[in-house]
Amino acid sequence: xxxxxxxxxxxxxxxxxxxxxxxxxxxxxxxxxxxxxxxxxxxxxxxxxxxxxxxxxxxxxxxxxxxxxxxxxxxxxxxxxxxxxxxxxxxxxxxxxxxxxxxxxxxxxxxxxxxxxxxxxxxxxxxxxxxxxxxxxxxxxxxxxxxxxxxxxxxxxxxxxxxxxxxxxxxxxxxxxxxxxxxxxxxxxxxxxxxxxxxxxxxxxxxxxxxxxxxxxxxxxxxxxxxxxxxxxxxxxxxxxxxxxxxxxxxxxxxxxxxxxxxxxxxxxxxxxxxxxxxxxxxxxxxxxxxxxxxxxxxxxxxxxxxxxxxxxxxxxxxxxxxxxxxxxxxxxxxxxxxxxxxxxxxxxxxxxxxxxxxxxxxxxxxxxxxxxxxxxxx
Amino acid sequence: xxxxxxxxxxxxxxxxxxxxxxxxxxxxxxxxxxxxxxxxxxxxxxxxxxxxxxxxxxxxxxxxxxxxxxxxxxxxxxxxxxxxxxxxxx
Amino acid sequence: xxxxxxxxxxxxxxxxxxxxxxxxxxxxxxxxxxxxxxxxxxxxxxxxxxxxxxxxxxxxxxxxxxxxxxxxxxxxxxxxxxxxxxxxxxxxxxxxxxxxxxxxxxxxxxxxxxxxxxxxxxxxxxxxxxxxxxxxxxxxxxxxxxxxxxxxxxxxxxxxxxxxxxxxxxxxxxxxxxxxxxxxxxxxxxxxxxxxxxxxxxxxxxxxxxxxxxxxxxxxxxxxxxxxxxxxxxxxxxxxxxxxxxxxxxxxxxxxxxxxxxxxxxxxxxxxxxxxxxxxxxxxxxxxxxxxxxxxxxxxxxxxxxxxxxxxxxxxxxxxxxxxxxxxxxxxxxxxxxxxxxxxxxxxxxxxxxxxxxxxxxxxxxxxxxxxxxxxxxxxxxxxxxxxxxxxxxxxxxxxxxxxxxxxxxxxxxxxxxxxxxxxxxxxxxxxxxxxxxxxxxxxxxxxx
Numbered sequence: 053x054x055x056x057x058x059x060x061x062x063x064x065x066x067x068x069x070x071x072x073x074x075x076x077x078x079x080x081x082x083x084x085x086x087x088x089x090x091x092x093x094x095x096x097x098x099x100x101x102x103x104x105x106x107x108x109x110x111x112x113x114x115x116x117x118x119x120x121x122x123x124x125x126x127x128x129x130x131x132x133x134x135x136x137x138x139x140x141x142x143x144x145x146x147x148x149x150x151x152x153x154x155x156x157x158x159x160x161x162x163x164x165x166x167x168x169x170x171x172x173x174x175x176x177x178x179x180x181x182x183x184x185x186x187x188x189x190x191x192x193x194x195x196x197x198x199x200x201x202x203x204x205x206x207x208x209x210x211x212x213x214x215x216x217x218x219x220x221x222x223x224x225x226x227x228x229x230x231x232x233x234x235x236x237x238x239x240x241x242x243x244x245x246x247x248x249x250x251x252x253x254x255x256x257x258x259x260x261x262x263x264x265x266x267x268x269x270x271x272x273x274x275x276x277x278x279x280x281x282x283x284x285x286x287x288x289x290x291x292x293x294x295x296x297x298x299x300x301x302x303x304x305x306x307x308x309x310x311x312x313x314x315x316x317x318x319x320x321x322x323x324x325x326x327x328x329x330x331x332x333x334x335x336x337x338x339x340x341x342x343x344x345x346x347x348x349x350x351x352x353x354x355x356x357x358x359x360x361x362x363x364x365x366x367x368x369x370x371x372x373x374x375x376x377x378x379x380x381x382x383x384x385x386x387x388x389x390x391x392x393x394x395x396x397x398x399x400x401x402x403x404x405x406x407x408x409x410x411x412x413x414x415x416x417x418x419x420x421x422x423x424x425x426x427x428x429x430x431x
Numbered sequence: 432x433x434x435x436x437x438x439x440x441x442x443x444x445x446x447x448x449x450x451x452x453x454x455x456x457x458x459x460x461x462x463x464x465x466x467x468x469x470x471x472x473x474x475x476x477x478x479x480x481x482x483x484x485x486x487x488x489x490x491x492x493x494x495x496x497x498x499x500x501x502x503x504x505x506x507x508x509x510x511x512x513x514x515x516x517x518x519x520x521x
Numbered sequence: 522x523x524x525x526x527x528x529x530x531x532x533x534x535x536x537x538x539x540x541x542x543x544x545x546x547x548x549x550x551x552x553x554x555x556x557x558x559x560x561x562x563x564x565x566x567x568x569x570x571x572x573x574x575x576x577x578x579x580x581x582x583x584x585x586x587x588x589x590x591x592x593x594x595x596x597x598x599x600x601x602x603x604x605x606x607x608x609x610x611x612x613x614x615x616x617x618x619x620x621x622x623x624x625x626x627x628x629x630x631x632x633x634x635x636x637x638x639x640x641x642x643x644x645x646x647x648x649x650x651x652x653x654x655x656x657x658x659x660x661x662x663x664x665x666x667x668x669x670x671x672x673x674x675x676x677x678x679x680x681x682x683x684x685x686x687x688x689x690x691x692x693x694x695x696x697x698x699x700x701x702x703x704x705x706x707x708x709x710x711x712x713x714x715x716x717x718x719x720x721x722x723x724x725x726x727x728x729x730x731x732x733x734x735x736x737x738x739x740x741x742x743x744x745x746x747x748x749x750x751x752x753x754x755x756x757x758x759x760x761x762x763x764x765x766x767x768x769x770x771x772x773x774x775x776x777x778x779x780x781x782x783x784x785x786x787x788x789x790x791x792x793x794x795x796x797x798x799x800x801x802x803x804x805x806x807x808x809x810x811x812x813x814x815x816x817x818x819x820x821x822x823x824x825x826x827x828x829x830x831x832x833x834x835x836x837x838x839x840x841x842x843x844x845x846x847x848x849x850x851x852x853x854x855x856x857x858x859x860x861x862x863x864x865x866x867x868x869x870x871x872x873x874x875x876x877x878x879x880x881x882x883x884x885x886x887x888x889x890x891x892x893x894x895x896x897x898x899x900x901x902x903x904x905x906x907x908x909x910x911x912x913x914x915x916x917x918x919x920x921x922x923x924x925x926x927x928x929x930x931x932x933x934x935x936x937x938x939x940x941x942x943x944x945x946x947x948x949x950x951x952x953x954x955x956x957x958x959x960x961x962x963x964x965x966x967x968x969x970x
Contacts, residue, residue, distance in 0.1 A: 094894075097901070313473075336932075338943075340939055341944075352938055354937065354939075357911070454574050454665065459664040459665035459666040460665065463667045467650035467651060473883060480653060480657065482638060486638045486914065489881060499909065499936065
């Protein structure tokens with residue numbers, strides 16, 4: 053690795069002040085590096101702001117399970133430090149099983165989590181109804197994962213940047229990076245140099261590193277007025293077992309959260325429509341109808357806002373974390389789809405370990421940003 | 432089109448019976464009953480109608496079990512059950 | 522399975538049953554158009570024409586309300602518009618929540634007569650119960666609020682102060698003080714201007730007569746409201762002196778701001794903070810008309826003319842509309858002079874302390890904001906504007922204090938029952954016909970936010 057110019061004022065430049073960039077800046081600053089964060093607009097203004105703010109263990113793949121487990125452990129360790137404005141709520145997640153077949157999946161999930169040391173409780177129909185009385189009757193049960201939580205991610209992002217600043221980091225908003233070259237970023241005629249450049253620009257990361265296999269994946273969310281006690285855990289349907297669906301189809305799923313504000317956040321949907329941020333009323337309606345199938349009482353709640361956002365999606369549903377050898381000095385931390393809030397801390401841990409040459413707590417190879425290219429070459 | 436203010440309806444606020452002129456808004460009826468703590472703010476402070484015309488949502492109450500109704504837009508009705516504090520529909 | 526969603530068809534859908542909407546609907550219906558008017562209030566007339574409870578409408582209001590009734594236009598009250606869009610065939614669809622039930626209204630043309638709301642500026646104590654809008658007090662009075670024997674202070678700005686003082690006094694209140702923030706010089710020159718418009722002068726004389734004895738001061742404003750649980754006294758100032766006035770009701774407000782949410786949702790061009798219209802009251806969106814306050818705060822007479830012009834033009838009678846152009850032009854000039862008269866003084870920007878609540882839905886204090894932010898940053902970082910009023914109160918205040926424009930508008934433009942958003946206007950659930958059982962999977966992989 054060639055050294056940057058001795059005149060460089062920074063050791064690391066992080067591009068993107070979403071929650072992933074903020075967590076990376078925080079981790080690198082705490083490694084003693086002089087960090088500069090650049091954002092084309094302002095902190096937490098992109099995918100971060102549009103998300104649900106959940107901290108959740110997910111097991112779509114062993115790698116995803118490893119990263120989300122590491123991340124939720126890091127979140128719980130950080131929880132005591134978080135101020136009220138971050139709205140951290142250790143509400144846990146309940147994976148809702150609609151029928152006996154899904155209850156089998158609950159049992160399998162429970163065994164898997166037990167192997168990995170992740171606490172979970174199998175709920176029968178009665179226990180589920182007792183914990184969440186507003187779910188419809190007739191559901192088979194579920195799996196409670198008590199270590200999961202939710203938070204208000206714009207304020208969480210600001211908190212990470214603030215702690216990074218305490219450790220010497222500098223944050224500049226309204227600075228759009230035009231180009232990344234060897235140990236340098238080009239920004240409105242200015243060339244900023246650093247040993248480490250991190251592309252953490254989320255769904256916009258391919259604008260700077262065009263080979264990255266990231267596409268914007270649009271989703272809708274809706275939030276209600278305040279209804280204390282209406283829902284107590286994050287609720288997610290387990291109904292993904294039976295049906296295959298590709299990245300190109302539009303889909304909805306039941307996912308409801310209790311917020312610290314006592315509001316109910318209702319999701320979620322997925323569409324591949326490029327950067328069209330407009331409300332798709334048909335998809336929004338479908339998403340809300342899906343939610344009321346599981347929670348009929350939602351129908352009478354007052355919805356005060358809806359919005360859309362873009363998740364940075366990758367083909368294998370895993371983020372891109374690690375070096376980008378084609379450009380010396382460049383590292384990638386992007387492509388977190390709908391799990392960026394959860395996995396921001398794990399991503400930052402991996403990235404910081406790789407940058408300073410430590411062995412990360414989980415195997416980083418599955419997250420190597422070049423994996424898609426390697427696969428393509430193998431064909 | 433004329434309303435007869437002499438005719439009244441009875442309604443209940445937080446368990447207490449009250450009377451109001453037919454056609455009054457729930458908001459006006461609450462204020463006339465001396466109830467100025469119509470809503471509780473996030474910080475616990477009392478709030479009462481501000482705009483009177485459905486804009487500010489400060490007069491939100493639970494009416495017949497439905498939470499977050501704008502009291503200024505709903506005419507009071509015979510037997511109506513109004514709850515003022517908190518936001519739940521319980 | 523849920524019941525079918527009621528679907529109404531019309532040639533012209535009018536949103537708002539105030540003077541502009543009533544005039545437009547009546548003119549269009551008289552011309553043979555199927556006109557439907559929706560308004561979220563329980564009674565027609567809008568804020569100005571709606572009569573006080575127990576009193577019949579009088580004068581012009583009565584003539585137009587009766588004319589609307591005769592015209593054959595359909596009136597739906599208690600109906601809030603929550604969404605508007607074009608369907609596949611190019612017709613406009615208004616999604617309406619009527620007494621909690623979703624209704625759809627389909628029309629080839631839309632007329633926006635959504636009126637205005639008051640501009641509030643935060644000052645210490647303004648969240649106390651008993652602090653109400655100036656128009657707010659009028660609205661509550663009309664809806665049955667009993668003000669007999671109440672001590673009232675009115676402090677704010679604009680032509681509403683005196684008429685509201687008069688009507689509160691007429692209803693038995695003791696009006697202790699009326700403070701107009703505009704300078705005496707400006708208000709006097711405006712009052713002189715009224716000579717050129719006799720009807721307005723008659724109004725002014727009537728108000729002043731109804732209001733003898735209470736001090737009306739120009740160049741005074743409210744600095745603070747005090748009380749425990751309810752307002753008990755207010756501190757008024759002219760910048761050099763201050764006075765503490767005991768009261769049971771403080772009416773405050775700094776002029777009106779147009780209700781633009783529906784126009785913005787539909788994509789109508791906004792010019793200088795109002796909906797841009799041509800001489801026929803056409804907006805930039807084909808098939809969408811606009812009349813009254815959303816095209817510029819101008820008062821009831823102008824709204825009435827604009828409503829007639831829009832209704833006649835929408836119904837294909839532009840020649841009849843044309844004779845209304847000259848009086849409309851005169852009233853628009855007068856509205857501009859009113860805006861200059863009641864320009865807000867700089868001192869009003871400095872009233873809020875860091876602890877003063879600005880966003881009343883989410884309890885966001887003044888000290889939470891950073892002037893260097895973009896408006897969306899302010900919303901994201903503080904929650905200001907994220908509550909049920911959707912920024913209708915703090916939005917104009919923040920626009921005045923920091924120059925921040927309103928955020929993007931999305932459905933629902935009023936808080937709405939979730940059940941009203943998950944059904945299609947064709948009368949079925951959005952996903953009906955899929956044949957799937959309720960828990961049938963629609964997706965592989967759970968979705969996250």
